[in-house]
Amino acid sequence: MMKALVNKKTTKQASETEISVNHQKLIDATIETIAKRGLADTTIAHVAKRAKVSQGYANFRFKSKDNLLISSLQYLSNEYKKSWQKIFEENNIDPIDRIIRIVQNDFSSKIANRNKISVWIAFYSEVKFRPSYLTICQRQDEIYSQQMEKLVNEINNITNQKEFTPKEVSETYHSMVDGLWQRILFDPKIYTHEFCKNLVLKYFKSIYVNEDRFA
């Protein structure tokens, strides 16, 4: 009895490592497939082929296509969250430099590339009809906004800026980022990362008139 339990456990651990590899391979393949073909044209067969596993296995591993899509969105969401969470936590860095880093992150090639953006928008477009998508997106947005407001509040205090509330600045920034991401998809020639960053920094410049770091 005891032995059986132990055996089972080691077996499980070993296979879990194996499974994890396939798990991630499939999530990566899903994101790539959505980026290359669009959500409407993303089939289990395509994803499985890209992940180099059989079609049956892909479905078996994630129970359903829906589940695979949700896991992929979750992964994307976590990846993005990790990237900004780190910056918000850098308390030793000056708030203005910190917000500049947030902008740099939001328009870095790792985050704001056409593949990732097209996947985001694909999921956004279904948010109204899939409560699970909405939950994932909302939870992320909420924390981001909260942290952003806190940071803006610090900057308002430092600069003695009183006309625009942290909420207003934070929401304006957030919506600008969403809008610009969308436009990167439409016209990447015009909406380069530099162009977008510059636009956002100019916005901050209009709020924090005497601060030169928002060039």
Added chain:
Amino acid sequence: MMKALVNKKTTKQASETEISVNHQKLIDATIETIAKRGLADTTIAHVAKRAKVSQGYANFRFKSKDNLLISSLQYLSNEYKKSWQKIFEENNIDPIDRIIRIVQNDFSSKIANRNKISVWIAFYSEVKFRPSYLTICQRQDEIYSQQMEKLVNEINNITNQKEFTPKEVSETYHSMVDGLWQRILFDPKIYTHEFCKNLVLKYFKSIYVNEDRFA
């Protein structure tokens, strides 16, 4: 010969009116169906049922589903365009009042309601994979931007504002609108029309410091 031609013409005219009715019924039904079920779940059968015509007819009338979708996007795009075109052309009205009208239009319940927005985003999400969608969206954006820059330029001259170029202000506004529309979908409780309009006007206030109309 002559008679035949005339007959043909009258026949054609009469039927075109009839056809137009069905044509528009189908486009309306398509937009409603996308809004209610999402693009992924929009079938010819659903659209036809909503338009109260047979499934075969819907397909016959538009040659293909793809064509019906493109026509619906085109219609949506024209509808929006008509709404702002009119405002840009009101040369007798003061530029600042004109831009305020543009904002009011962009967040009117006719334009920025959840149904319309979800349809827009559904199409946006496929833009990368359907050149015809991209063309329609780009053409619209281009003219809007052009007119907006012209208007901002006038305002810059009047207010003697030199720090922010018309292009910068116009692009910032445009991306804010896109971003806010998206957020209306996510969280309509917070992102009311009033909230959005206020946010945008505050942005203008930060650019045109001495102008009280941007309350």
Added chain:
DNA sequence: ATAAAAATTGAATGATTATTCAATACAAAA
């Protein structure tokens, strides 16, 4: 009123695709 033409139907077709599952490959344990 009748014939001809056009509009419209709805059932059949064929393609696509998520899901299932019996069979096989593989790995670990005895």
Added chain:
DNA sequence: TTTTGTATTGAATAATCATTCAATTTTTAT
């Protein structure tokens, strides 16, 4: 090596859906 359990395959299944088209209804012209 053999046995046992797990991972993985790939072909079969069943559902969904765009598209087609012969048949029917409606409209128009004479």
